[in-house]
Amino acid sequence: MDGLVRELRNVVGEAGCLVRPEELAVYQCDGLTCHRADPVAVVFPRSRVEVQRVIRACRAAGTPFVPRGAGTGLSGGALAEGAVVIECSRMKRILEIDTANRTARVEPGIPNAEVSKAVAPHGLHYAPDPSSQLVCTIGGNVAENSGGPHTLKYGTTTNHVLALELVLPDGECVELGSPTGWASGYDLVGAVVGSEGTLGVVTAATVRLVPLPEGVETLLGIFPDVVSACRAVGGIIEAGMVPAALEIVDQRTIAAVEASVYAAGLPTDAGAVLLVELDGAAVALAAQVERVRAIAAGAGATAVEVARDEAERQRFWRARKGAFGAMGRLAPDLYVHDAVVPRSRLPEVLERICAIGDRYGLKLSNVFHAGDGNLHPNISFDRRDPDELRRVFAAGAEILELCVAAGGVITGEHGIGNEKRDFMRLVFGDDDLDAMHRLRDVFDPDHLCNPGKVLPTPRFCVEANPKARGYDRVGFE
Amino acid sequence: MSAEQMLAPLAETLGPGALEHHDPVSVDGVSVRATLHPRDGRALAQMLAEMGRHGIAGLPRGGGTRLGIGNRPARADVLISTRKLRGVDTFEPAEGVCHAGAGTPLAELRDIVRAQRWELPFDVADAAATLGGALASAAVGPRTQGYGLPRDVVLGLEVVLATGERTRCGGRVVKNVTGYDLGKLYTGCFGTLGVIEGAWLRLRPAPERVALLEAPGAEIAPACEGGLEAARRSSVRACALLCDAGAALRCVVELAGDAASVERDVHWLSDRLRAVPAPADALLRVQRRQCGTQGPHELRFRLGVLPAQLSAATQQLAAEGARILAYPGLNLVYAHFALAEADDLEGAARAFRSAAAVASPGALLCEAAPEAVKRGRDVFSGDPALLPLMRALKQRFDPAAVLNPGRFAGGI
Numbered sequence: 001m002d003g004l005v006r007e008l009r010n011v012v013g014e015a016g017c018l019v020r021p022e023e024l025a026v027y028q029c030d031g032l033t034c035h036r037a038d039p040v041a042v043v044f045p046r047s048r049v050e051v052q053r054v055i056r057a058c059r060a061a062g063t064p065f066v067p068r069g070a071g072t073g074l075s076g077g078a079l080a081e082g083a084v085v086i087e088c089s090r091m092k093r094i095l096e097i098d099t100a101n102r103t104a105r106v107e108p109g110i111p112n113a114e115v116s117k118a119v120a121p122h123g124l125h126y127a128p129d130p131s132s133q134l135v136c137t138i139g140g141n142v143a144e145n146s147g148g149p150h151t152l153k154y155g156t157t158t159n160h161v162l163a164l165e166l167v168l169p170d171g172e173c174v175e176l177g178s179p180t181g182w183a184s185g186y187d188l189v190g191a192v193v194g195s196e197g198t199l200g201v202v203t204a205a206t207v208r209l210v211p212l213p214e215g216v217e218t219l220l221g222i223f224p225d226v227v228s229a230c231r232a233v234g235g236i237i238e239a240g241m242v243p244a245a246l247e248i249v250d251q252r253t254i255a256a257v258e259a260s261v262y263a264a265g266l267p268t269d270a271g272a273v274l275l276v277e278l279d280g281a282a283v284a285l286a287a288q289v290e291r292v293r294a295i296a297a298g299a300g301a302t303a304v305e306v307a308r309d310e311a312e313r314q315r316f317w318r319a320r321k322g323a324f325g326a327m328g329r330l331a332p333d334l335y336v337h338d339a340v341v342p343r344s345r346l347p348e349v350l351e352r353i354c355a356i357g358d359r360y361g362l363k364l365s366n367v368f369h370a371g372d373g374n375l376h377p378n379i380s381f382d383r384r385d386p387d388e389l390r391r392v393f394a395a396g397a398e399i400l401e402l403c404v405a406a407g408g409v410i411t412g413e414h415g416i417g418n419e420k421r422d423f424m425r426l427v428f429g430d431d432d433l434d435a436m437h438r439l440r441d442v443f444d445p446d447h448l449c450n451p452g453k454v455l456p457t458p459r460f461c462v463e464a465n466p467k468a469r470g471y472d473r474v475g476f477e
Numbered sequence: 478m479s480a481e482q483m484l485a486p487l488a489e490t491l492g493p494g495a496l497e498h499h500d501p502v503s504v505d506g507v508s509v510r511a512t513l514h515p516r517d518g519r520a521l522a523q524m525l526a527e528m529g530r531h532g533i534a535g536l537p538r539g540g541g542t543r544l545g546i547g548n549r550p551a552r553a554d555v556l557i558s559t560r561k562l563r564g565v566d567t568f569e570p571a572e573g574v575c576h577a578g579a580g581t582p583l584a585e586l587r588d589i590v591r592a593q594r595w596e597l598p599f600d601v602a603d604a605a606a607t608l609g610g611a612l613a614s615a616a617v618g619p620r621t622q623g624y625g626l627p628r629d630v631v632l633g634l635e636v637v638l639a640t641g642e643r644t645r646c647g648g649r650v651v652k653n654v655t656g657y658d659l660g661k662l663y664t665g666c667f668g669t670l671g672v673i674e675g676a677w678l679r680l681r682p683a684p685e686r687v688a689l690l691e692a693p694g695a696e697i698a699p700a701c702e703g704g705l706e707a708a709r710r711s712s713v714r715a716c717a718l719l720c721d722a723g724a725a726l727r728c729v730v731e732l733a734g735d736a737a738s739v740e741r742d743v744h745w746l747s748d749r750l751r752a753v754p755a756p757a758d759a760l761l762r763v764q765r766r767q768c769g770t771q772g773p774h775e776l777r778f779r780l781g782v783l784p785a786q787l788s789a790a791t792q793q794l795a796a797e798g799a800r801i802l803a804y805p806g807l808n809l810v811y812a813h814f815a816l817a818e819a820d821d822l823e824g825a826a827r828a829f830r831s832a833a834a835v836a837s838p839g840a841l842l843c844e845a846a847p848e849a850v851k852r853g854r855d856v857f858s859g860d861p862a863l864l865p866l867m868r869a870l871k872q873r874f875d876p877a878a879v880l881n882p883g884r885f886a887g888g889i
Contacts, residue, residue: 100785145654158658159629174862180808181626182781182840184859185867185886186670190628190661194654214711234571240594240682281711281738288735340650344571372652412652427655431642436657438873442866454656 001040004061008043008084011053016044016090027085030071030078031132033333034383034392035418037081039066044090048165048173048203051086055201056171058084064448067197069109069140072132074336075417077144077196077453086201088139094118095204102209103162103179108139108202112146115207124209127154130413131321139202145194147413149245149320150277152371154210156413158193165204166192169449179206191439196415197450199443213244213279217289218307220316221296225271226250226366227347228300232274233370234344235295241288245277246371250350253323253365253378260329262322264315274301274370275320323367324378330363331380335392339400341408343373349406353377356398360391374412375403400426416454424456483554484511487527495520502556504536505549506848512538512556518635518643518674524557525672526641529877536881537668539580539610542603542768546614546844547667549851551883559609562674565589567649573680574632574649579609579673595680598624600715602764609673615665618764622806623714623733624681628664633677636663639670639875649677662870669885670874684733690746691755694725697795701788701805703750704728708806710745712738717763720791720801728752729759766802767811770845774816776825778832781840782810790835797831810835811844819847833858857886864889 009017018024019041028036040063045051058065066080068087078085088109095105099122104115112133116125129148130136136146142164147156154160163177177189192199223229229248236243249257251271258268266273274296278288293304307313327334341349350366353375357364363380377399381392400410404426411420424433436455443449481498488496495515501508513535515521528535534552538544539559559580567576570593577586583606587597599611600618610616612634615627624630633647636659646659663670692703700718707730708716715731730746732739746752770777782790787805794801800813814828825846832841836858843856859867864887871878871889883889 098785101783145658147652151652155625155629156652156654158661159625168866174866175860176863178781178837178840180781180783180837180840182779182808182837184839184842184857185863185889186870187628187661187665188863188866190658190664193661194658211709237573237682238571240685242682281735281741283741284735284737287737340648340652342569342572342574342650344569369652373650374652408650409648409653409655411654412650413654415654416656424656427648428645431638432644432646433656434642435636435638435644435646435659435874439657439659439662439870442869442873 004057004063005041007057008041008054011050011057012043012045016046018042027068027071027080030073030076032074032076032417032419034335034389035076035079037079039080039083039085042085042087044087046090048167051167051201051203052171052173054084054086055167055169059171059448064451066450067139067143067201069137069143070111070132070135072136073140073144073417074338074414075411075419077415077417077450079418081452083451088137091203097122099124101179103206104209105204105206106138107204108142109137112136112138112141119209120212123212125212126160126207127210128157128160131324138205138207142193142202142205143195143197144413144415147374149247149369152246152369153242153244158190160208161189161193161205162208163206164189164192164202166200167203168200169444169446173203177206194415196417196454198440198453200449215282215285216277216279216313217285218313218316219276219289219292220305220319221274221276221301222267222270222303223272223274223301226350229272229274230346230370232296232299232301235299236276236292237343237371239291239295241291243276243371244279245275246369247275247320248368248370249273249275249319249323250366253326253367254319256326256330256365257319257322260322260326262318262326264319264322266319273319275316320367327365327378327380331382333381333383335379335381335396336414337375337377337379337396337399338411338414339375339403339408340412341373341375341403341406343370345406345408346370346373349375349402352402353399356395356402360395362391362395364395369412372412373408397423418453421452421454421456483531483533486531487524487533490527491520491524495524504544504553505851507550507553509536509553509556512558514558514561516561518562518637521562521637521672521674522641522643525637525639525879528879529640532877534879534882537613537672539607539613540582540603540605542606543610543614543616547881547884548856548888549848549883550881551888557672559607559672562609568593570595573682574651574677575680576649576675576677577608578675579607581608582606583608583611590680591683594683596683598630598679598681599627600624600764602761603768608676612664612673612676613666613668617807617809618767619715619717619760619804620731622708622716622804628661630678631660631664631676632679634660634663635674635676636671637674639877639879643674644671647677651679667881667885669871669881669889672880686734686736686739688732688739688743689755689757689759690730690732690743690752691759692728692730692746692750692752694727697726697792698788700726700728701791704803704805705784705787707746707750710742712742713806715760716804716806718803718805719763719766720795726791729755729763731760763802770813771815774819774821774847775845776814776816776828776843776850777845778812779842779844780810780812780832780836781808782835783808783837786835793835794831799831816847820849822850825850855886855888859886
């Protein structure tokens, strides 16, 4: 290992290579803090060439490597047990803004929000907006195919990435896709986006820019319960409207938010609030606001407010965006779960999710992207309590089984990572997984690039039920 | 060994009705005299496994409307028809999603969802076109600007791999990052990795109002500028620029959405481009022009062109005698070059050079050409540096080269 570290220091310099345990401790986990593992080193390359040299050094030493953005991932995708972390924060330049063609070419370490900020003077923005957009990076977004509250209308990362510069796990570099969106051959950009850093290291991305909306209207509906809020969501969709965002915050979350610094003035006795954001041509918005208001009232809303100005809009969004921060008051740790169900199944699934949380004696609350059925059951817990931790994982597993049984899937935007790889069998059979292995093997036949993520191991494992694999075997403290 | 002898063991295994012998069908000069008709996914899987075992090469076929796109087959023993994989088995208006078999004609699917005020987001006019064919060939049309690309419409796929496994990827929900996005690989792979059996699709709500307009001909530069501006209006879902050799550039625009936005953009188009209401079939004629050729001796190219290069590219192509159809909102140009004769190889080489000179790197496909022109030529122009990866994918998914051998980029 000393030889590898020497070589890594040759490439990225002394200051660009961390190896001391106290330095590496920061990189033991990503946003999923209950899964931890020790990397052997963390390197901070400054260029594509340095990434290539780092990868070649790792290959020569037979040491795996793991690309990492800001570490905001929530599925343990950046866990690097015995691996070298390739940290992209020094590669954060905007290489080109092409307003005529509405594209930007950026390095992977640039924070998501910085792209939109840079192009805003041109009336443009980069649409995918994960909740962590102030810090999460474009490289991380590409790896996770990140979404966000506004993906109901604008789509996820895969709909906005046109081309990628990718260093393959053998150290070679390829350019995938085309700024036009038209490239001959297999859609390799489509395959790489969302591959969780297992097919190579992205060193530049060409992304699509879209115009800032001409007008925005934000509504906040107060409902007696989640069921009626979900009914309003269904009504809006069935009316043929495509709002920019449709977000629901449940009663337990409202209580936490209102007791925190994020308090938005919501009635704490409300069963749920529904946040609706409409954007588009200014001439059309007034009529749409009235339609949403009528649908919400018909679904049982006790009040519907429309933001009068930007300050009020921000207040409404605080109820949604402050939810995760507010949970910090309830317990030291937060497990942000992620699953998707068909929209029409939301009410019954939510009821059962809450029942699961209650049965395990957990503090469970829900904030979710209701428009696309993307649930985020949040479990507040203390990872120092082994029994509570076991209950958290057991409840999480039941929630995933419930969502799959309802026609859904086990992740809508956080990815599989290390967290859910053994749950892949809830959704896919051996042949389905084998097809994914074929893709993986083409890019990374030696499985050195972010190993142990996405796909369950060993291949063709006879244990169809992940419960049998034991939740106490994950690498938490 | 004759094709009939080669197919005999397959006919025996698959039972009566599965193999149809017929008059030769020519695919770029390669005659195919038999078609397999799997009745379901299981039969399709069995067929492909048997084909691999016996070294038989097959060409998947939906409605046959885009069978001519691609390189000349390296081998073609049999067509694999998806005709019997037909039907819409799930349509959930409350969710805006549906599931249909690959052999379902798009027209049938379109009618079913339209009855519940949803739109099928595939803009393919040909009545024979099927869902599987449109996905496998990533078929687009002018409304793709508003609908989204086929890759973005698919929620999940069932695909029978060339090695005979029935697989699934994606799902039925509108947001999903569960595992690798293999649906992106299969969409547009021209059936070289597997045969699509069925698909979950995300539908689009039917618009409150639709308006179709056309603007009179103009010089290329101002017309391209106007077309780009038009394509960027919020309610525009289709914008086509048409230019016949030496003539002015006409613009056809379809607007769709809420009444207020459409109304506003109609006024804008009237003021800015002097647009007037267009005949009801104006967009249909655009679609036919996109997919057709004038006579047997025409080459049809699909070029990816960035907006900033649209005007220069159009001028250059027009100066070299091409008929042009451009979709400025899609970064797409179709250029048709007439050849003197089917074997006018010099003229064809000139046309290829002209198209390559203006297309963005790696973004050129010759969709239609006489067989003589296709011989020994790769109609896809991709980055050669990517061929090792693509060949490795083909090798892993189709090691016996059962599906569409030779027809894809780089002769894959």
